[in-house]
Amino acid sequence: MLKKLQLSKSGYYEYLKRKPCKQKIRKARITERIKKIYKDSKEIYGAPKITEILKKEGEKISEKYVGNIMRENNIKAHYIKPYTITTKDCDFSNKLKNILNRDFNPKAPNQAWCTDITYIWTADEGFVYLTSIMDLYSRKIIAWTLSKTLEVDEVLKCLETAKKRRKSAKPIVIHADYAEEKTIPNFSLFSR
Incomplete structure (x- = not known):
């Protein structure tokens, strides 16, 4: 296999022994932290809010970097539509009478x-x-x-x-x- 890939045995074994660089270690740590913040927020927080939290924790990080990590891990914020009031309450119990009394079967049209x-x-x-x-x-x-x-x-x-x-x-x-x-x-x- 190494011959077909044109790699030496010594190069391959050196690659296996190689320790991850600081950048990869940091990215893995930040990725886990982003996943935890996202889960704790009930999947609502996006890159701006997660970046803000990480900065408060002392991380020097950009929103773009957080967004890239979220995209790589298929993490998307879910938008929750705000509640809209559609009715008005008022007390009118004595103003209207229930004439039908749940009898919704009239004997003729237009009754x-x-x-x-x-x-x-x-x-x-x-x-x-x-x-x-x-x-x-x-x-x-x-x-x-x-x-x-x-x-x-x-x-x-x-x-x-x-x-x-x-x-x-x-x-x-x-x-x-x-x-x-x-x-x-x-x-x-x-x-x-």
Whole structure:
């Protein structure tokens, strides 16, 4: 094998006896330290934060060097998206009454509608809000709106669209589990 590689026996054995240089020893030590810091941070810290910690411990090290070691060892920081508040709490227990009492099977169309808001995360605009209205008799979506804000006007527009499409003039029961997010007087006046 050594002949094919054109190496001498003495050179090969000298290579086996050779001790690792200081640079390799330091790199191995720092690599182990980086892995420990990364694990202790629950895999959140990246090169900048790990470099900061190593510098506080007395290491003279650059962020680029730490980043290179992390890349060589396939270590990547995991981004945790911050929590976003999507609803507002308010006390309105006496303002609205539950007329349906969980009876979601009306006998005819346009007797009871159900409405809900879905929060959709987009990379470009953050949260957008899908308001939809479903006729509980047919189980079909009869109106929907997509908006950038969580304003009561958007819900009222959706309700107006639904009433026009169904040509409904008589009072309709509108069930919503998010009424506390809206301005209660506007919502309840519209549904009469």
